[in-house]
Amino acid sequence: MNIPFLDNWRKRHGGAGSVSLSDAVSSDPESAAQLLSECQLLRDQAGEVGVELDDTAESLAALDQLLPRWREDPEVSPWLGSDAGLYLGTVIVRTVPGSSWRLRQDGQPVVGLISGRELDVLAEGASWAETGTPELSQLYAEFSEG
Numbered sequence: 144m145n146i147p148f149l150d151n152w153r154k155r156h157g158g159a160g161s162v163s164l165s166d167a168v169s170s171d172p173e174s175a176a177q178l179l180s181e182c183q184l185l186r187d188q189a190g191e192v193g194v195e196l197d198d199t200a201e202s203l204a205a206l207d208q209l210l211p212r213w214r215e216d217p218e219v220s221p222w223l224g225s226d227a228g229l230y231l232g233t234v235i236v237r238t239v240p241g242s243s244w245r246l247r248q249d250g251q252p253v254v255g256l257i258s259g260r261e262l263d264v265l266a267e268g269a270s271w272a273e274t275g276t277p278e279l280s281q282l283y284a285e286f287s288e289g
Contacts (some may be wrong), residue, residue: 175244179252180233183224188213196230198237200287204280206230211275220272228268231279235262239287254286262286 185206186196194205206227213219231256236242241257254262267282 172243176233176236179229179244182226182230182233184219184222185230188223198234200234200238200280200283203231203234203283207278207280209274213272221269224269224272225265226268227271227279228264228266231268231282232262232264234248234283236287242286256286260286269277 189196189206194210196202212224232244235254242256244254245253245255247253251265254264270276271279
């Protein structure tokens with residue numbers, strides 16, 4: 144798998160081909176956060192209706208107000224759900240002190256808080272894309288409190 148931040152990390156560490164993705168994420172969290180924040184499909188969909196995704200809690204509330212036209216396309220909905228979850232995680236990591244991206248043992252990204260709580264952003268994003276609940280802004284409010 145070609146993951147730029149992982150390749151760069153390996154180059155800086157002598158081409159360590161056996162380095163795990165988890166090690167790369169923990170050693171270069173900024174690059175991992177950049178990769179996870181791309182969410183291009185979600186950004187495109189939001190931009191089409193004038194919603195700017197600026198990594199703020201307000202942008203999550205704006206996403207919650209979108210008409211869910213993506214539900215009409217069964218091929219788009221799962222991808223958009225992943226992007227929505229990753230965007231939620233991006234907003235939390237960038238605005239909630241002490242929060243960070245982590246990888247579970249199965250390799251799935253989650254957001255961890257100082258309190259030890261973890262948020263499975265991909266599952267929450269998928270639920271939001273399919274049903275509209277829970278609202279992304281509601282999850283942010285809950286997790287920004289710790």
